[in-house]
Amino acid sequence: MSTASRQLPPAVSAVEGERLIAPPEPRRTGRRRAARDGGFTPYALLTPALIVLAAITGWPLVQLLIMSFQEFGRAQIFGAPPEFVGLDNYAEVLTDAAFWEVLARSLVFTAVCVLGTMVLGILIALLIKRLGTVLRTLVSVGLLLAWAMPPLAATIVWGWIFDTQYGVLNYVLVHWFGQTQFEGHAWLIEPLSFFFVATIIIVWGAVPFVAFTVYAGLTQVPDEVLEAAQLDGAGAVKRFTLVIVPYIRSILIIVTILQVIWDLRVFTQIYALQSIGGLAEQTNTLGVYIYRVSLGSGDFGTGGAISVIVVLLLSGLSIFYVRRNIKEEAL
Structure with missing residues (x-):
């Protein structure tokens, strides 16, 4: 190699079989990064929606x-x-003590409803993915009808069933x-059977949303990856936990929240x-308890305090799951 070639920087001296080393990219300044990300256009487009949201x-x-x-x-x-x-x-x-009793009851009831809704919704989504066009249409129509029914009307119908x-x-x-x-059994007198009926009603009304959302995520999983996992000997459970879940993890987290x-x-x-x-x-x-404290007893100040506590609780749960999702996606 000649002396002139040795004096050139590594990015230029790519002759005579030597490896080309690209020069480091210049660090982007804040102005260049803003220009590449669209500048202030996204913020300008979001401003009207944010104003309406703040007002409402x-x-x-x-x-x-x-x-x-x-x-x-x-x-x-x-x-x-x-x-x-x-x-x-x-x-x-x-x-x-009544507030803590209601809070504990609400948390347990929520955990049972969310678990039942997520399990049934995911199973129905997997079923829809495997059905043919005709059966898939029939199942989708049935889910849409259940989802479209108002909660009050659905509760009255289920109340007749358990009358x-x-x-x-x-x-x-x-x-x-x-x-x-x-x-002549009274299903709504005992608290345990009352919440059994309430769980059925709430899960029945929430499953369609989970099923459709998860099904939309399943359509984005490449078939080649699933076929390769099946050829490697992975069963249905392993294909779901090791292949499908990583693809739709963010969807599952958002739906759970x-x-x-x-x-x-x-x-x-x-x-x-x-x-x-x-x-x-x-x-x-919690929802009914706030209503009864505020309108039933006329103590809107205490009802407002309970509402703020609930808002803080829900915000904490949401921030925790969202931050966890962001960290997992950054890895």
Whole structure:
């Protein structure tokens, strides 16, 4: 190799069989990075939506936060000025044994509902993936009909099924299976059977969303990867856990977060079942408990404090799962 070639930088002296070493890329400045990422155009497009969201959600949330520090009752509804009481409402809530009982009941109920919804939704999504066009259409239509039914209407229908005197379930158990102990059985009196009915209603209404969302994620899994795993001897369970789950992990996390949020603040189904025949004091969940404290007793300040605590709890769960998802994707 000549002397001139030796004096050239490594990126230039690629002759005579030597390896080409590319020069390091210049560090991008903030202005160049902003230009490459689209500049301020994405933020400008998001600004109107953020303004509407702040007006619709942000301002009521601020009012709720202010109310949680006030003594706000029926007198204040009719124009009496509210009195700031500091953290008294929060202290009253956190020292109330009824609140902790409702919180524990709601967390257990949410865990059962989310687990049942996710398992059934994933199984139905896998089933839809394997069905033909005709059966897939029929199953999709059935799921859409279940999803489109309003929660109150669905609860009333399920209430008829579990009715004490005229319920279909009691009739089937007594006349078809000979279970005479279910003659006139009241499913909504006992708290355990009450939440059994509530779990069926909530899971039944939430499964279609999970099934469709997971099915959309399954369509993005390459068939070649699944075929290669099958040729390597991986069974159905291993193909799902080792191949499919890594592809749809972010979808599963987001869907789980949404289900936790929806089930923890569920209101319509629980309140309707209590109106049909359930005992409110033994079956209250957070959503119904806030309603009864605020409108039932007229203590909107305490109800606002409970609402803020629930918002903080849901925000903490959401931030935890989102950060965990981001860290896993960064690895």
